[in-house]
Amino acid sequence: MTAQALAPVEKKVAQRRIALTGNHAVALAVKMCRPEVIAAYPITPQTPVVEKLAEYVNNGELDAEYIPVESEHSAMSAVIGASAAGARTFTETSSQGLGHMYENLPIAVGMRLPIVMGMAVRTYSAPINVWGDYSDVMSMRELGWIIYIAQSAQEAFDTVIQAYRVAEDSRVHLPAVVAYDGFWTSHVLQPLDVPEDEEEVMRFAPITRSWVRLDVDNPAQLGAVGTPEWYWEVRWQAVEALRESQKVIEEVDEEFGKWFGRRYGLFRTHRTEDAELVVVTYGSLYGLAKKVADRLRQEGVRAGALRLRVIRPWPGDQLKKALEAAEKVFVIDRAINHGAYLQGPMAMELAATLQRPVYSALATIGMRAIDSDMIYEAALKVLKGLWAPNQTYTIGLRGGYE
Template identity: 45%
Template structure:
């Protein structure tokens, strides 16, 4: 049996990494993810892990070292945040293009400037098209569970694609929550031994990794890579079920909360979902049919499955913890809205940016979103397709 522990999200990630005990970790500290490699370094120093920890001079080097170690045939992990993740950007494409199943814990944080070390989704959303699998966690338990599952998903022979597991900076990473730490042995059994496909260190069968592909080859390789990423969807579902069968917590592509008969629906990802669930409970007590669609798997985006869950909604609000940066809305909004175009519903759908740079999102803010959805249904009019939550001054 696992045991209940009271630890932070960062410690949850570190414990998952300790139990996975990868061959190599190359990492560079950056707030708010620093406690992950720091705690892991302590585990190694205490002899609880035998991972080779490579302390590098930058996140670009961290991901580069991870790529080298993974090409050599190792099980490889790392952790980062914000500008560190951004500095990895070039190497993220190389990891996914080389089909190396690296697993990375990302503690999502705002990108400068202005300089800000607090939580939002600017980093992971900026890297959404790097070809990585992206799983977003609501709380410490999910951060822990998702990292364990990510190893099995990424290393699946049909997938062989790197995966990141995000948790919200500070809201989750530095908050002590009670969650279930499973037994080391059971976690090790669940993930199994890693069997690399073409390890460079196998000198009996020499291979070349990271070679050049001219115009008559590159396109085919990129589409072969896309197939692997898309195939991750079914594997995420399968591993989520297997995980539930072993540990009692089942996971799917997404989570619904009181969504079946919901008329007013919020779509969101990350720690704000906890607050939203709380608000929904209160609204339900007052007879308001409110519900939540929580995004778990953001890449590959399970657009069909997500759209299917939204068919009964009368009005939908999508919350993005990132600036739309000149698009019609935030990335979650544009993808959800696009997914709905092929379906029957023509429910009005609006977008909110919230929580930038660690701005608090409280129950009253979520409540105001449901109030707006109710007004949209009552009047049949969308006054603002895009708005901000808890911003000083009205956005116009």
């Protein structure tokens, strides 16, 4: 779904404008969605989320069981158990914390539990680095989770609400993660519109409990051994649910727009209709990509930008249509695809989708600073043929492939 298809709609719900960091915007959205169990272990840069949620619970603003566990592995274990019993749940993590959760991430998928998790993204160690790139969330792509990437505090707030509605839909019953830039979004104060009446969020995303797996009146065993005769069929149900969730994601996003006046689509586009060059990226970098596209337009180059928002399920058909007219697709990735044909994970996805060469570059690894001039210079190298397709270059790396 493109930006052009997302016509403005009249706001149904009265809202007020406030200023919050991305982390606190996520915490507020979670509070308004009223999870019944929160399991949390702090890790930079997401710590303010779980701190704020603890504050909400302590002050009586949120009626939830808050479990301060001893590790991220336990956090995911706790929300798996709570979700299986029918509770709406939430947890948040980053980087090494996600790694500690890893054993349990596919279990949430196989048990079809609609857990919602936030992620202020952060690169992996070593060397130790607490700053933001998308290495962590990109490592989740093959697990079966729904994966959103938000650009701003406003979008993170809105997407958390949408994620509950999508994950808990009886056609889906899968966990979802809402990722956003560590520091550049998580810690930056931004304006956002929130409902004046918090009850509106629960009216939009009520708890249905359609996914209950543990019920004393209907005993069942969860996590049993899946023998070769049955394992594939059980997992394939999750495969099909993730594929079919795309329709639900679009439906929920459209309805959210009718309620709150904002919708985002599976991805966003900027001036791509006639573009010969499209710069593709994700997260907060989209603002710079749009600025570069506008600058190139002023110089006579038909340039556009595209931001990936939902990367699982992968919107391949829609992306193929959106990019079919572009002569050159230039993907700026913010995570490393180690040992792959292209070192940019989204460049690899788009090359497979489009079935033609794409231009690939890495940027902001370890939260290396970047500005629009650097992206502009990289775009010129693509336009002038100084960078070849189907190779991965670097933007801002000393001694890198530039």
